[in-house]
Each structure stands twice: as C-alpha cells, then as structure tokens.
Amino acid sequence: MVSLLATAVGIAALTWLFGWWGLVIAALVAGMVLHRRGGTAWVVALAAVVAWGALLAADTLGGRFPSLATSIAGVLRVPVVALLIVTLLFGALLAWSAAVVGGEIGRFARAKRQSA
Amino acid sequence: MRVFRLVGAVLVLGAGLFVGARPIGPAPALGAFLEPAHGVWSLARAASSAVAPDARVAGLSAPVEVVYDERAVPHIFASTEDDAYRALGYVVARDRLFQLYAQTLAASGRLTEIGGAPALSLDREMRHLGLPRAAEALPARLGDTSLTVRAAKAYADGVNAYLAAMPAAELPFEFRLLGRRPPKWEPVDTHLLLGRMGWTLANIANERNRTSAAAKIGVAAADALFPDDSPIIEPIQPNGQSAPRFDTSPLPPPGTPDSASRLLGAATDAWLPLRQLARADDEDAPWKASNNWAVMPSRSATGHALLAGDPHLDLTLPSIWYEVHLVVPGKLDVYGATIPGAPAVVLGFNRDVAWTFTNTGADVMDFYVEQVDDDQHPTRHRVDGAWRPIESRVEVYRGPKGETIAVDTVYYTYRGPMQRVRDRWLSLRWTVLDAGREVAGFIDGARSRTAAEFEDAMARSFRAPAQNMLAADRGGHIAIRSTGRYPIRAHNGSVPLDGTSSANDWTGDLPLAKWPQAFDPAQGFLASANQQPVDPRAVDYWFGGDYDPWRALRINALLRADSSVTVDDMRRFQTDPGSARADFYVPYFLNAAVRVAERDSGPNRAVLAQAGRLLNRWDRRYTMSNTGAVLFEAALREAALRTWDELATESGVRRVTPASAVFARLMHDSASKWWDDRSTPQVEDRDAILASSLVSAFLATRQRYGMPGGSGWLWSNVHRVNIPHLLRLPALSGVGLSIDGGPGTLSPIAIGGANGPSWRMVVELGPTVHAWTTYPGGQSGNPASSRYRDRIPQWLAGALEAVHVPVRPGDLSAAQRSGSVTLRPRR
Numbered sequence: 001m002v003s004l005l006a007t008a009v010g011i012a013a014l015t016w017l018f019g020w021w022g023l024v025i026a027a028l029v030a031g032m033v034l035h036r037r038g039g040t041a042w043v044v045a046l047a048a049v050v051a052w053g054a055l056l057a058a059d060t061l062g063g064r065f066p067s068l069a070t071s072i073a074g075v076l077r078v079p080v081v082a083l084l085i086v087t088l089l090f091g092a093l094l095a096w097s098a099a100v101v102g103g104e105i106g107r108f109a110r111a112k113r114q115s116a
Numbered sequence: 117m118r119v120f121r122l123v124g125a126v127l128v129l130g131a132g133l134f135v136g137a138r139p140i141g142p143a144p145a146l147g148a149f150l151e152p153a154h155g156v157w158s159l160a161r162a163a164s165s166a167v168a169p170d171a172r173v174a175g176l177s178a179p180v181e182v183v184y185d186e187r188a189v190p191h192i193f194a195s196t197e198d199d200a201y202r203a204l205g206y207v208v209a210r211d212r213l214f215q216l217y218a219q220t221l222a223a224s225g226r227l228t229e230i231g232g233a234p235a236l237s238l239d240r241e242m243r244h245l246g247l248p249r250a251a252e253a254l255p256a257r258l259g260d261t262s263l264t265v266r267a268a269k270a271y272a273d274g275v276n277a278y279l280a281a282m283p284a285a286e287l288p289f290e291f292r293l294l295g296r297r298p299p300k301w302e303p304v305d306t307h308l309l310l311g312r313m314g315w316t317l318a319n320i321a322n323e324r325n326r327t328s329a330a331a332k333i334g335v336a337a338a339d340a341l342f343p344d345d346s347p348i349i350e351p352i353q354p355n356g357q358s359a360p361r362f363d364t365s366p367l368p369p370p371g372t373p374d375s376a377s378r379l380l381g382a383a384t385d386a387w388l389p390l391r392q393l394a395r396a397d398d399e400d401a402p403w404k405a406s407n408n409w410a411v412m413p414s415r416s417a418t419g420h421a422l423l424a425g426d427p428h429l430d431l432t433l434p435s436i437w438y439e440v441h442l443v444v445p446g447k448l449d450v451y452g453a454t455i456p457g458a459p460a461v462v463l464g465f466n467r468d469v470a471w472t473f474t475n476t477g478a479d480v481m482d483f484y485v486e487q488v489d490d491d492q493h494p495t496r497h498r499v500d501g502a503w504r505p506i507e508s509r510v511e512v513y514r515g516p517k518g519e520t521i522a523v524d525t526v527y528y529t530y531r532g533p534m535q536r537v538r539d540r541w542l543s544l545r546w547t548v549l550d551a552g553r554e555v556a557g558f559i560d561g562a563r564s565r566t567a568a569e570f571e572d573a574m575a576r577s578f579r580a581p582a583q584n585m586l587a588a589d590r591g592g593h594i595a596i597r598s599t600g601r602y603p604i605r606a607h608n609g610s611v612p613l614d615g616t617s618s619a620n621d622w623t624g625d626l627p628l629a630k631w632p633q634a635f636d637p638a639q640g641f642l643a644s645a646n647q648q649p650v651d652p653r654a655v656d657y658w659f660g661g662d663y664d665p666w667r668a669l670r671i672n673a674l675l676r677a678d679s680s681v682t683v684d685d686m687r688r689f690q691t692d693p694g695s696a697r698a699d700f701y702v703p704y705f706l707n708a709a710v711r712v713a714e715r716d717s718g719p720n721r722a723v724l725a726q727a728g729r730l731l732n733r734w735d736r737r738y739t740m741s742n743t744g745a746v747l748f749e750a751a752l753r754e755a756a757l758r759t760w761d762e763l764a765t766e767s768g769v770r771r772v773t774p775a776s777a778v779f780a781r782l783m784h785d786s787a788s789k790w791w792d793d794r795s796t797p798q799v800e801d802r803d804a805i806l807a808s809s810l811v812s813a814f815l816a817t818r819q820r821y822g823m824p825g826g827s828g829w830l831w832s833n834v835h836r837v838n839i840p841h842l843l844r845l846p847a848l849s850g851v852g853l854s855i856d857g858g859p860g861t862l863s864p865i866a867i868g869g870a871n872g873p874s875w876r877m878v879v880e881l882g883p884t885v886h887a888w889t890t891y892p893g894g895q896s897g898n899p900a901s902s903r904y905r906d907r908i909p910q911w912l913a914g915a916l917e918a919v920h921v922p923v924r925p926g927d928l929s930a931a932q933r934s935g936s937v938t939l940r941p942r943r
Contacts, residue, residue, distance in 0.1 A: 012153075019154055019284075020136055020147035024129075041125070055152035062164020065157075068900030072156055074847025075293065087150045087157070094132040100125030104118075 003034055007047035011095065012054055020094075023048055027095035031102025032109070041099040048095030049088050056087070144295045156292050158285035163900035173202050173277035175270065176941040182207055183925045184935040187917060188895035188903040191441040193925050197559070198270040200442045201459040203939050205274025208438055209301070212456040212897045214288040215434050216275065217298055218842045219457055220305045223312035224248045228513045228521050230294055236513060236522055243511045244526055245315065246533035246549055251307035254552045263556040268303035271459035275301035277942070289899055290843060294516075307552060309457040314548030316429070317475045317581040322662040325772040327377040333762055334371025341367070341763075341774040345652040347781035348665040350672055352584055352596060352644040353632045355651040358676065360669050364784040370762045405663065406474035407690070407862055408584070409643035409671055412636065413592040417682040420882040423588040424686040425463060425472025426863070426873040431839045433849055433905060435893030437463075437875045441921065442562075450562035451887065451921050453875050460558035463875060465887060467921075468565045469589045470879035474644045476582035476598045477660035480547040482605065482622075484531055484615030488541050497529050497541075500618050504530060531621070542612060545622065547601045551579040567595040568635065574599045575628055582660065584632075584644040590881045596642045597633035598649040598659055602626035632659055641675045643668065645862070664776045666860035669696035686878040687888065690862060691914030697776060697860030698736040698745075701752060704783050706732055708806035720811045727751075727814035730824055738858030740832035743825050745858055749834075750813035751806075755779075758793045758805050776860070831858065838869040839892050839908070841899075848899045850892070855912050863914075878916060888916035 007030045014022030027044045034040040059065055073080040136147030149155050173180075178195040180203040185191065190207040194200040209216060221227050225242035227235035242248065255265045279298055291298060326342035333341070350360035408425040416422050429436055437453040440461065452464015463472045488494035489503065496503040507528040513521045527534040531545040557577030564570040567587035574585050575597065582600020603622040607613060613620040632649035634642055647668035648661030673696065674689050675681070709728030713721055727747065734744025756779060763772055782790055786802040793800050800808075814824075821828030832854040841848035857863035857872075865872040872892070879887045892911040896903035910917065922928050925936075 015151060016153045020151035023151075024133070052152050056157055059152060059157045059160045062161055064163040064900045064902065065160040067902075068157070068160040068163065071847055071899040072289070075289075075845050087152065090132070090136075090146055090150055093128055094136065097125040097129035097132060100121060101129055104122050 003030075003037070004043050004047050004050070007034075007044055008050040008054070011048050011051035015051065015055060020091075023052070023091055024094055024098045027098035028102040028105075031099030032106035034099075035103035035106035035110075040103055041096045044099035045092040045096035048091040052088055052091040056084070139295045144293055149292055154284035154287075156289060159289055159898055159900045162283070162286040163896070163898050163902070171206065171277065171281050171937060171939050172942040173206060173274055173939045174942045175273040176202055176939060178941065180939040181925050182937045182939065183922075183928055183933055185920050185928055185932050186934050187439070187919070188934060189439045189441060189919065191443065191920070191922055191925070191928070193443045193445075195444065197444050197448055198266065200444050200448060201267045201270040202274040202277070204440060204442065204454065204459060205271035205276075205301070206278045206939060207274075207440070207937075208454070208456045209275040209278035210286070211895055211903075212434055212438060213278075213282075213298055214290040215456050215842060215897050216301065216305070217291075219309055219312070220301075223308035224251075224305075225511070226514070228515055230296070230516060232515050233521050239513055240511075240522075240524065242312070242315075243524065244533060244535060245544070245546075246526065246528065247311040247315065248308060249509055249526075249528070249533075250549045250552070251304050251311050254307045255303065258552060262553070263559055264307075264553050265303065267459040267555055267559060268306040271306060271457075272301045272303045274939075277939075286898075288897060289848075293843075306457055306459060306555070309455065310552075310554055311548055313455070314551065314581045317477075318481065318546075318548070323479065328772050329763055329774075330374040330377035332373055332765075335374045335377065336368045337371045338374075338377070341778055342662075342772070343778070344658045344662065346648050346661060346665050346775075346777050348669070348777045349648060349651055350665060350668050351632070351651045351661075352598065352642070352647060352649045352668075353634045353651070354637045354639055354642070355654065358639075360665070360672075362784070363781050365781075366785040367778075367782055367788060367790060369789040405646060405667055405864055405866070407643075407645045407667060407671060408472045408474050408586040408596075409641060409675060409686075409689075410586055410588040410594040410596075411641040411675065411681045411686075412594055415640040415675075415679050415681055417680045417685075418880065418882060420880050421588040421590070421592050421594055422681060422683065422686055423465075423470040423472065423586065423594070423879045423881070424690060424877065425474075425586065426690050426876045427463065427473065427475075428864070428866075428872055429874040430871050431837070431874060431892050432870075433839050433841045433893050434897040435874060435891050437891050437893075439889060439891070439895065439919075443923070448562060449923075451919065452877070453889075453891070458555065458558070460555050461562055462558055463877065464562075465879045465881075465885060466562055466564070467590070467885050468881070469567055469570050469587055470877075470881060470885070470887070471561065471567075471570055471585060471587040472877060473583040473585050474646050475660075476584055476600060476649060477646060477662060478582045478598075478600060478602060479658060479660065480580065480582065480601065480603060482545045482603075483612040484529075484543045484545065484620065485612050486529060486534060486541045486543050486615040491541075493525075494527055494534070494541060497543075498616050500616070506534070529615070531615070543615060545603075547580040547582075547603065551601070553577040554579065565589070566591060567593045571595050571597045571599070571633070575631075584646075584649060586642060586644060588879070588881055590883070590885070592881075593636050594642050595633070595635045596644060598631055600631075602631070602657065602659065626657060630655070630657065639676075640679075641681075643671045643675060645671055662775065664697070664860065666695065666697040666700075666776070667862050667864075670694060670860075670862055683878055683880050683886075683888065687876075687914070687916050690873070690876050690878075691856055692862050693737040693739045693742075693856045693858070695736055695738060695858065695860045698734075698738075698748060700780055701783070702731060702734070702736060702748065704802070705748075705751060705806050705810055708803035709810060711803045712807035716807075720808075723811050723814060724807055726824070727810045730814070731810065738831055738835070738861050739856050740830065740835075740854050742831045743829040745831045746821065746829050746834050747810075747813055747817055747824075749859065750817050751810045754813050754816075755806055755809035758800075758809060759790055761794050762790070835865065836869050837865045837872060837892075837912075839905075840870055850905060850908055853908070853912055856914065873911075876911070876916060885921060887919045887921070889919055890916050 011026040014026040069080045180194040192203045225239035330338035347363035405428040410423040441451040452461040487498040489496040511524040529543045531543045534543045560573035567589040570587040579601040586596045588594045645667035646663035649659045839850035875891045894903040894906045
C-alpha cells in the first residue's frame with residue numbers, strides 16, 4: 001500500500017512537472033527500484049491510475065469538467081466514459097510497460113553488480 | 117515466460133510512446149492531449165480559474181488594471197492609449213487565442229497549414245487578391261509613427277505577453293486537437309484581418325449576376341433584372357418623402373443572348389468571393405443584412421437621443437465580436453465591440469457619442485484587360501503606348517507538416533493583382549488594397565465628443581469597405597454618412613476596361629461633400645438597412661444598395677409610427693417579426709386566388725380556395741409559433757421559380773435570381789412576358805402564376821409538414837439558426853436553434869442559417885450614457901467555459917443586457933466583478 005501510494009505521488013508529481021513523459025519516467029524508476037517485489041508492474045499501473053485519476057479530480061474542482069468532457073467527447077464522437085477510460089488506460093499501460101522494462105533493467109543491474 | 121512479458125511490455129511501451137508523441141491521421145498525439153495536468157482535461161481548470169493577479173507586458177509605461185465584470189467584459193484602465201491597446205491584446209488573446217490564429221491563417225491565405233490541400237482554393241483566393249501583399253506593405257506605406265502602425269504594434273506586444281506567460285492549462289482546445297502551438301502575433305496580422313473584412317463586405321455579386329443573365333436574356337433585360345438602382349427607393353439620406361417610391365414601369369421582355377457579357381462574367385467569377393459563388397443559387401443569399409437607426413430627442417420617450425445597431429455577419433463560435441471597455445483618463449473612454457485582432461473598438465460608444473455601421477456595398481472594384489509582353493510570364497504591360505513593369509510574387513502554400521502543396525506566381529500591375537481569365541490578363545483595382553488607416557479612424561472616432569466630430573474623424577481615415585456610419589450624441593444630434601473611398605472614373609465600372617489606356621484609370625476620389633449624409637433630419641430619425649444610401653434622382657454616382665429594401669421599409673414604418681420611442685421599443689424593433697415584404701406580396705396572392713377561382717373551374721379550385729383562406733388568416737409575422745409563414749414562403753419561392761424560368765441554364769438550374777424588389781416591380785405588370793411559364797403550352801399571366809404557385813406550395817407544404825395549422829407548419833420547424841464553431845465541429849457549435857424572424861424582417865437569418873445579427877446594441881445618450889448589448893456567443897473561446905455560449909439564449913429571445921460603464925475600477929461592486937488582472941511593465 002505504501003509503495004502504491006508513494007509511486008502514485010511520484011507519478012503525479014512528475015506528470016505535473018514534465019507532462020506525460022513524467023509518468024513514463026516515474027514508472028520506469030519505480031520498476032527499477034521495486035523489481036524484487038512480486039507484481040510490481042501491476043502496482044505501478046494501478047498507481048498511474050490513482051495519480052492521473054487524482055489529477056483529473058483536481059480538474060473537476062471548478063465545476064466545468066462535465067461541460068468540457070461532453071465537448072471533447074462530442075468532437076471525438078466517443079462517449080464521455082470511454083474518453084475517461086482511455087485516458088486512465090493509456091496512463092496505466094504506459095506505466096505497466098515502463099515498470100516491466102524498468103524491472104528488467106533493475107534485475108540486469110543487480111546481476112551485474114553481483115557478478116562483479 | 118519473463119521473456120514474453122518483457123517483449124510484450126517493450127512492444128506496449130513502444131506503441132504507447134509512439135501514439136503518445138506523434139499524431140496519427142487526424143488524431144492528435146495522445147500523450148500531451150490526454151495527460152491530466154496540462155492536457156486537454158486541464159482546460160476545465162482554466163475555464164474556472166480566477167484571472168492571474170499579475171502579468172508582465174513588454175512596452176507598458178505603467179501598470180494597467182483590468183477588471184472583469186459579471187458578464188466577463190474586461191474594463192481596461194490604463195495610463196496611455198498605447199498601454200490600453202497592449203492590454204486589449206492581452207485580454208483578447210487570453211479569451212480568443214485560437215480565433216486570432218485562425219483568422220490570421222484565413223486572411224493570409226495559409227489555411228492549408230491546418231487544413232491541407234482542401235483549403236487551397238480559399239488560400240488562393242486571398243493571395244490572388246493581393247491581400248497579404250497589401251498588409252505587409254502597409255507599415256512602410258504609413259510609417260512607423262502612424263496611429264495605425266503604432267496601435268498594431270502595441271496590440272501585438274499584449275498578445276505576445278500573454279503567449280509568453282500562458283499557463284499550459286490555458287492552451288486552447290483547438291491547438292491541442294491540431295497538435296499545434298500558437299505562433300507569435302505580428303502587427304501585420306492586424307492589417308491582414310482588416311483587409312479580409314474588406315473582402316467579406318465586398319460587393320460584386322450584382323455585376324456578376326447581371327452579366328451572367330445578359331448572356332441568357334440580353335443586356336437590356338439583364339440591366340432591368342439586376343439594376344444598380346433598386347425599384348423600391350427609401351434611401352438612407354432622407355429624400356423628403358414620407359413613403360417609399362415604387363418603380364411600377366414594365367420590365368423589358370427577355371431578349372437575345374449577349375455573348376460579349378461572357379468576359380465580364382468570367383472576370384467577376386475569377387474574383388468573386390468563393391462564398392458568394394457557391395451561394396449564387398441560394399434563395400436566402402439576399403437576406404444578408406445589417407441595420408442601424410437613431411432617433412432624436414424630439415421622438416424619444418426620455419427626451420434623449422437613442423441609437424440601435426445590429427450588423428449581420430456570418431455567425432461563428434466564438435463570435436466575431438468581443439465586448440470590451442477601454443479607459444485612459446482624460447483621453448479615452450470607449451465601450452463596445454472589437455474584432456479580435458483589431459486594436460480598437462469598432463462599434464460602440466463613449467460618454468458622449470454612440471456609433472454603429474451598416475455595409476454600403478459600393479462598387480469599388482474595377483477590372484482592366486491588360487496587354488502584356490509575355491503571355492506565360494509577363495514582365496511588362498502596355499499603357500498609353502509605353503511599357504510599364506509588372507511585379508511578380510511567388511506564393512508558396514504549405515501543408516500541415518510544412519510540405520509544399522502548391523506554388524503560384526501572382527503578377528501585379530500598378531493597378532493591382534492580375535489573373536488570367538479566358539486567355540486574357542485582367543488586373544483588379546480595388547479600394548481595399550489601397551486602404552489601411554481604418555484603425556486610426558476607429559481610434560480617432562472613439563475620442564469624439566459629438567456625432568459630427570465622429571463622422572469627420574472617420575472620414576479622415578476610413579476608406580474601405582465603405583460603411584453607413586450612424587452616430588448619435590448626448591447633445592441630441594444624430595448623423596449618418598456613407599463613409600469610404602468612392603473612386604471617380606470615366607465609366608461606370610460595370611465592364612472590363614481597356615488597360616492600355618490610362619484614361620480608364622481612377623482620376624480621384626469623390627469629395628466628402630458628395631458622400632451620402634444627413635445630420636439632424638427634419639423627420640427626427642435616421643435609419644439604414646443597406647438600402648440605397650441616396651435617392652438616385654438626386655445624384656449621378658452609384659453608392660451601392662443592391663440589398664433588398666424590405667428591412668428599410670419596415671424600420672422606417674416603425675419609426676414613423678412611433679413618436680415616443682423607448683429603449684425597449686428600440687430593442688423590440690431589432691427583432692420585429694413583421695415584414696414589409698409579406699405586406700406587399702400577400703395581397704397579390706390573395707387577389708390572384710380570387711380572380712383565378714372566378715375564371716377557372718379546374719380540379720384545384722377547392723385547394724386554391726383553402727390555400728387562399730389560410731394565407732388570408734396569416735398575420736404576416738415571422739414568429740416561431742406562426743403557422744402561416746411557411747405557406748407564404750413556399751408560394752413566393754415557387755412563383756419566382758416559375759417566373760424567372762428564362763434564366764435557367766440548359767440543365768434546368770437557375771444560376772441567378774433577380775432580387776425580390778425586382779419581382780415586386782414585375783407585380784405591377786400583370787401581363788408581362790416574364791410571367792409565362794415556358795414549360796406549359798398556355799400563356800400565363802401574373803394571376804395564373806401566383807395562383808398556381810399558391811396551390812403547388814400548399815400541396816407541397818401539406819405533404820411535407822402535415823395538415824394545415826398543425827405543429828408541422830410551425831415557422832420554427834423550417835427557420836433555424838446555426839452558429840458553427842470556427843473549425844465546423846458540431847459538438848462545439850450551436851445547431852438548429854429556433855428564433856423569430858424571416859426573409860425581409862429586420863432580423864433575418866441567411867446562408868444556411870449561419871448569417872444573422874452578429875451584435876445587437878441599444879444606447880441611450882442622456883446625461884449618463886446607458887447601453888444594452890448582446891451577441892450570439894460568449895466572451896470566452898474555451899468550450900469548457902460557462903462564457904463560451906452563455907449569451908445565445910438571450911440573443912435568441914431578442915433580449916439585451918445592461919452594460920456597466922465604470923469610470924474607475926472601484927465603481928464596480930464586488931458582486932459586479934468576476935475577476936481582475938494587473939498588467940505591469942516588464943522589468
């Protein structure tokens with residue numbers, strides 16, 4: 001739980017600072033750091049959903065989110081729900097894949113250190 | 117297993133990074149688009165966030181305070197006028213950034229950069245007209261110290277200061293969708309915008325229609341069907357008559373086709389706005405319109421001068437107008453509507469004077485057949501036996517990725533741009549290409565203290581497009597002048613001229629004293645609705661006015677009938693559903709129905725009687741709940757179709773249609789040859805055509821909308837307004853909205869429902885100025901903002917909102933404020 005929350009905070013912070021690349025970087029680093037734990041990639045993916053979900057929640061605070069969502073969905077001709085799912089799924093997939101790759105890099109680095 | 121997982125993850129990551137970073141087809145790059153901190157979702161935050169308290173603007177001489185009222189109108193308090201225009205650029209960019217960009221692309225002929233090859237014809241139109249070239253040359257022509265150039269530079273400082281400070285969340289939706297960033301705003305973009313406005317209001321359709329008709333029915337008949345002078349005269353400059361004058365003389369019959377008219381037809385087609393060419397057969401094209409009127413204290417209920425204005429333009433979201441108030445203590449205090457990109461209030465008022473415009477439609481474009489040295493690559497043209505140089509300019513059209521889509525060379529004589537038309541080189545002389553000081557006119561006019569001062573300020577600088585400029589002042593004076601440049605030429609400009617003779621060139625401009633104008637008329641009011649500015653019997657110059665005259669008749673009748681006009685009357689008149697056109701035509705239909713029923717016992721007699729009864733019951737008002745207008749409109753359309761069958765092409769398509777006022781003239785001649793429907797064996801007269809049209813219209817309407825009087829016949833079912841988004845995105849547009857008004861009323865909706873009153877304003881000029889405004893849209897260009905389209909409901913209902921005109925920032929109470937920003941000089 002702690003690692004999930006910590007990763008989510010990291011992803012949210014780096015997204016705020018660097019945009020969507022921040023999520024990839026945060027997930028990659030999380031994968032490298034947490035690679036010894038089982039199911040790390042899924043935890044990072046979930047953390048991405050939590051982080052981006054929280055940022056979306058912040059966007060809703062002014063009360064104009066429903067209007068915006070309806071407009072965007074109308075322009076793209078998709079349901080609002082689908083658009084939100086795509087947003088979170090996009091983040092989750094990026095986070096999962098980056099975490100898997102990060103985990104392998106972490107393992108490789110650890111193996112290298114041990115063999116040395 | 118781990119290997120498979122890794123390979124899968126690498127593939128997913130690669131694909132994610134690819135679609136995240138690169139646009140695929142029309143879809144934007146998903147990463148930056150969907151990301152919730154700065155991506156498209158953050159627009160919701162931007163739409164509801166308070167305005168940043170501080171911003172830095174280069175060039176400011178002192179801090180500028182901007183207070184937004186509860187209608188999201190910025191009130192700008194600056195120390196100098198240049199600072200006010202800097203702040204104006206800033207606030208307009210904040211609310212309308214994409215609009216600024218889109219307008220610039222359109223005006224500079226660069227729409228292909230976002231639209232690709234399909235936009236090429238629109239871009240060529242702009243560049244072949246020479247508008248970008250003229251805008252680029254303007255600063256050098258006017259000089260850096262000119263008011264126009266200085267204001268454009270100050271405005272650009274403001275726009276660019278906003279761009280530099282713009283939070284990522286405020287990047288407009290459209291830029292995100294297109295995957296583009298807003299470019300720096302250049303002063304030339306302002307000049308481009310105003311040139312394009314000149315094109316929007318250019319008027320050569322009548323010339324084109326006349327020549328097109330002459331090729332079918334001969335010159336004499338074409339001249340009568342597409343006349344310069346309207347058959348119904350009630351001019352802007354009062355002519356001392358208290359009623360319109362109708363030309364009741366017979367129209368000449370159809371004649372022999374005139375082959376010589378084809379060249380001018382091709383020439384006007386070459387330069388005719390694409391929008392007009394596409395709409396040449398559009399029945400409602402003539403209903404493009406603008407109105408303004410003013411009453412003197414002697415005819416107003418409050419004893420103060422009143423002024424109303426509603427320019428009709430293409431309706432878009434966001435709107436072409438942006439409402440703003442500029443205050444520079446002791447120098448400037450102007451409120452009204454600006455066009456995003458223009459460093460000035462175009463229509464509005466100060467504490468003493470109010471003003472508003474309608475389009476004059478003067479013929480200020482001439483074509484010259486040029487003799488060139490090389491037909492393929494001309495470098496010189498002959499004038500008075502000597503060769504003169506031709507300038508060439510290579511126009512490169514870029515695609516969305518910077519690729520070259522097309523390359524043109526546009527040639528220029530000293531007269532203007534050339535085009536090759538039917539194996540000849542034609543050059544264009546046009547006042548808009550020589551103009552450019554219009555911004556100075558707006559700025560000067562805003563400082564005026566009387567209506568006469570305003571008119572004179574505009575006359576000093578404003579050249580094109582010629583406008584009927586109406587003003588009223590606190591002293592109770594009203595004035596109107598058709599202000600613009602009217603070239604003097606030795607011809608009437610209606611045929612391509614011989615370019616080898618300088619005798620055909622413009623020899624000067626009509627002096628101010630000869631422009632149509634009126635000051636404090638005896639009738640106590642002034643009204644313009646694009647009708648002929650001055651009675652043609654009084655002058656030998658054509659100032660425009662081939663718009664249909666029905667709105668002018670209606671507003672003059674309303675103003676004559678009301679000797680104690682209130683502010684609310686002014687508002688009601690703007691959306692008055694009555695129609696002088698219906699008042700004129702309906703009796704002809706009713707009489708025809710009676711007379712034909714008496715002489716004809718055919719199978720449609722009962723239908724004719726029923727249709728006649730329905731039309732007789734109609735109150736001739738175009739309200740949404742009206743069930744009579746639909747029958748009348750169908751009948752009139754059908755009658756015009758049957759009558760003007762001589763103008764149909766071989767394929768049966770009617771390329772041009774005479775104006776409704778010409779049809780009115782024909783009504784006086786019941787036996788004219790024009791009435792005969794050539795597709796029938798018998799020879800019809802007026803009553804036969806009107807009666808058969810009424811029967812056909814009734815049957816068609818019943819078939820389409822159900823039984824008479826039912827909900828299917830509601831005017832709201834057939835008369836809708838559409839307010840498209842700039843990118844024509846339906847989700848961001850207002851589509852299929854119901855509204856009062858119709859053809860010939862003061863508030864018509866035309867061009868597929870997307871042209872109509874783009875701004876409405878009523879001003880009362882008492883000891884304290886009071887004003888009421890609205891427009892179909894909202895102040896914000898952000899679709900997520902509550903200000904994106906919040907004014908549409910009141911606009912549809914014909915309502916206006918009272919505006920605040922604070923002298924100082926503190927005059928607005930907390931409840932009247934929605935935000936503020938202080939702009940400070942950049943350190």
